[in-house]
């Protein structure tokens with residue numbers, strides 16, 4: 001599960017949930033492009049940032 005709050009976006013509360021990680025990433029990228037106006041490149045960066053956040057057990061906040 002991914003949500004925009006985890007990606008430092010306090011405005012958008014969109015949550016994406018998918019059992020297949022590849023589907024989830026595709027949805028997250030599509031959402032970033034459509035809703036946040038990201039390009040394909042920046043959306044990819046944002047998604048990988050979110051993934052790093054989720055894979056890192058240490059919370060920085």
Ligand SMILES: [Zn+2]
Pocket residue numbers: 004009012013014031035036
């Ligand atoms: Zn969003």
